[in-house]
Amino acid sequence: MNVHAVRAIYLFEMARMWRTLLQSLASPVISTSLYFVVFGSAIGSRMMDIDGVSYGAFIIPGLIMLMLLNESISNASFGIYMPRFTGTIYEVMSAPVSPMEIVLGYVGAAATKSVILGLLILATARLFVDYEVLHPIWMLSFLVLTAVTFSLFGFIIGIWADGFEKLQIIPMMIVTPLTFLGGSFYSISMLPPVWQTITLFNPVVYLISGFRWSFYGVADVHIGISVAMTLVFLLVCLALIAWIFRTGYRLKP
Amino acid sequence: MTAIISVTGLSKTYASGFRALDGVDLAIRQGEIFALLGPNGAGKTTLISIVCGLVKASAGSVAVAGHDIVRDYRAARSLIGLVPQELTSDMFESVWATVSLSRGLFGKPKNPAHIESVLRELSLWDKRHEKIMALSGGMKRRVLIAKALAHEPRILFLDEPTAGVDVSLRRDMWAMVRRLRDSGVTIILTTHYIEEAEEMADRIGVINNGKIILVDDTHQLMSKLGSRQLSVHLSTPMSSLPPSLADMSLTLGDEGHTLIYSFDSQGEHTGVPELLRALEREGIEFRDLHSSQSSLEDIFVDLVTPTREVAQ
Known part of the structure; x- marks a missing residue:
């Protein structure tokens, strides 16, 4: 294992975050804070409690997931797309590194950023809403697992994309709608029965439900199913990445 | 002298159907400066790219110091430094950061003293904290060379190193190439400036339409054909x-x-x-x-x- 290479990629990518601190951390924290102000404090106080949780507190796990998904995908896809775009990828491809080490470096850095961001948003939420975390270890595990899974997904998008437009299209057209419809702002049980069934095909439902369970002990689907679905998606992403490196897809003509 | 790189029956056909290499056999000797000459599209860059692991070969094999470049890629690649033809760079990074990244990528522990000596030799030391996008074209070329030398390679590929480079950098570069050769580094370069190949190279290989037409000592070639x-x-x-x-x-x-x-x-x-x-x-x-x-x-x-x- 080329530990020096993993370390070099990881630190190089992390340095990019510190350099672009404002857009990497400050802007997602600020935009999430706006949700807390509007839905948590302002409107939330007029809304009914859901499953015994105040509305302001109810939306915290969903909002963190919303940011986590978007930021993981955009960080990881940008991290690998930029070297492809500028051509500096030649160096990584010519270096004595295995695909696993490349993924560890790039995806590890993107996931780290997302976890830091998730915790920052959680801390910020404290300023606006009261909440509790019943299962802190599960909460952290979900945070890390989701960050890793969606950073892997972002990595795939970064390799697939052949233009900046494509880099944006999956997060905007697919992930954001799925997150909004995945129960960020409501409980699945509030939907008509038909829509409850349809919603179960949305993978993000399982992430948000599981994450919310770690906070308040209430969930739309069983926690075991949530964990299993997340792991399935993780494995699908890993399989896709293995295929990418085996065939050299878009990396090695 | 023993061959440090042996290329056997190497062919490459791109997905477009373009046959860039057609059964190339080539042996590069340890410690020599080898110039690969050929018109545009002859297959020079494809040949280098396959040896360095950027392009997959369609047929044939390459061994670097006895290590197969596919089966034993770690051992093979860690010996090689590559200066690409295109000026590609991490625009927003500092010179120091990007050169340090290169050393790590090739599996070497940090060694600021070595990086300092590389940067000083290439007159980049004063620019080490500058962002690469603020540098001139010639300076960017120096950064690429510094990146290739950061991990102390035993083999250095220079793909058209003097394209778009001014006289002083060219002179510096050749002086450096000679010093590297004196320290035992094998150097393979492609160039359009034929007088440079004549002046620099120990041996010259001519490639055209994906085939090696001839390989000979520079002096032999000159007297044989001149x-x-x-x-x-x-x-x-x-x-x-x-x-x-x-x-x-x-x-x-x-x-x-x-x-x-x-x-x-x-x-x-x-x-x-x-x-x-x-x-x-x-x-x-x-x-x-x-x-x-x-x-x-x-x-x-x-x-x-x-x-x-x-x-x-």
């Missing part, structure tokens, strides 16, 4: 050759002021003494004699042109 010319600058111009000189391979140039005699430098009989005696006999006076060798450029064009015409 014909010499002797120019006799006459005191008084002549309008036509005297009959006694007609059967020698002579031509009149410069409006009758110069007699040009072509001969084979490798031949037993150059014919030069005979020519001089004949001139004396005829009472032809001359002011100056000048002998020259056809340049590698002429040789190169001779080698490449016929195959091109056939192809067209």
Whole structure:
């Protein structure tokens, strides 16, 4: 294992975050804070409690997931797309590194950023809403697992994309709608029965439900199913990445 | 000398159907400077890219210091440094950060002293904290060289290193290449400046249409293929050759002021003494004699042109 290479990629990518601190951390924290102000404090106080949780507190796990998904995908896809775009990828491809080490470096850095961001948003939420975390270890595990899974997904998008437009299209057209419809702002049980069934095909439902369970002990689907679905998606992403490196897809003509 | 890189039956056909390499066999000797010459699209960059792991070979194999580049890629690649043809750089990074990244990528522990010496040698030390996008084209080229040298490679590939580079950088670069060679580094370069290959390289390989046409010592190649010319600058111009000189391979140039005699430098009989005696006999006076060798450029064009015409 080329530990020096993993370390070099990881630190190089992390340095990019510190350099672009404002857009990497400050802007997602600020935009999430706006949700807390509007839905948590302002409107939330007029809304009914859901499953015994105040509305302001109810939306915290969903909002963190919303940011986590978007930021993981955009960080990881940008991290690998930029070297492809500028051509500096030649160096990584010519270096004595295995695909696993490349993924560890790039995806590890993107996931780290997302976890830091998730915790920052959680801390910020404290300023606006009261909440509790019943299962802190599960909460952290979900945070890390989701960050890793969606950073892997972002990595795939970064390799697939052949233009900046494509880099944006999956997060905007697919992930954001799925997150909004995945129960960020409501409980699945509030939907008509038909829509409850349809919603179960949305993978993000399982992430948000599981994450919310770690906070308040209430969930739309069983926690075991949530964990299993997340792991399935993780494995699908890993399989896709293995295929990418085996065939050299878009990396090695 | 032993071969540090051996290429065997290497072929590459791109997805577009373009056949960039066609059964290339090549052995690079340890410690030499090898120049790969060929017109654009001849397959130079494809050959380098396969050895460095950027492109997959369609057929054939490459071994670097005995390590197969596919099965034993770690051992093979860690010996190699590559300076690509294109000026690609992490625009927003500092020189120091990007060169340090290169060292880590190739599996070497941090060594600020080595990176400092590389940057100093390339006159980049004062610019180490600057962002790469703020550097001039020549400086960016130096950064790419520094990145390739950051992990102390035993083999250095320079893909058209002097394209778009000014005279002073070119001179620095060649001085550095010589120093590297003296320290035992094998250097493979491609260039369009043929006089540089002639001046720098120990051996020259000519590639065209994906095939290696010939590989030879630079001196051998020059003498084997180079014909010499002797120019006799006459005191008084002549309008036509005297009959006694007609059967020698002579031509009149410069409006009758110069007699040009072509001969084979490798031949037993150059014919030069005979020519001089004949001139004396005829009472032809001359002011100056000048002998020259056809340049590698002429040789190169001779080698490449016929195959091109056939192809067209």
